[in-house]
Amino acid sequence: MVRSMSVIVQVTPEFRPDASRTGLYVFSYHIRLENLLPVRIQLMARHWVIEEAQGETTVVEGExxxxxxxxxxSGASFEYSxxxxxxxxxxxxxxxxxxxxxxxxxxxxNIPMFTLRLPGEVLN
Incomplete structure (x- = not known):
């Protein structure tokens, strides 16, 4: 969870074995943004950095x-998956x-860094 200018971001990732196949792992993630500012805000764009093992990095941007x-x-939240x-x-x-x-x-x-890993997998 991260606070940024009184906006709280919570992320919950989940491995999706039903959608994954050999050599490709699929994860869903659920995000909740809570606006603690005294005024309304509008989310206009996103910027993601995805870092895979062995150093491959992908940047995803969009509206x-x-x-x-x-x-x-103000005082409300927005959730999406x-x-x-x-x-x-x-x-x-x-x-x-x-x-x-x-x-x-x-x-x-800011969106806090979160890990995509198989259930039960322990990071070194």
């Missing part, structure tokens, strides 16, 4: 999340959201 640019009222596929484990994801405050000023909300 909004899951096709939306949600407005999150998405997925990612990687070739090598463990993998790590981190990033940030670009948001606008009520005065349309941009600010960044």
């Amino acid at each position: 909004g999340v899951i096709g939306l640019q949600p407005v999150i009222e 998405s997925w990612v596929q990687v070739k090598r484990l463990p993998a790590f994801m981190r990033g940030h959201y670009l948001c606008l405050n009520a005065e349309h000023e941009p600010f960044q909300v």
Whole structure:
């Protein structure tokens, strides 16, 4: 969990064996953003860095999340789920959201780094 300008981000990843196959691991992740600011905000864009074992890094950028640019009222939260596929484990994801405050000023909300690994896998 990370606080950034009074916006809390919680991430819960989950391995999806039903969607994975040899050489490709699929994970879903559920994200909850809670707006503790005294004003509403709007999530405009996302920036992800995905680091796989053996050093392969992928950057993913785009507008909004899951096709939306949600407005999150003061004291409210927004939740969504998405997925990612990687070739090598463990993998790590981190990033940030670009948001606008009520005065349309941009600010960044950091997404905490989280690990993609098989259930029961222990990192060294």
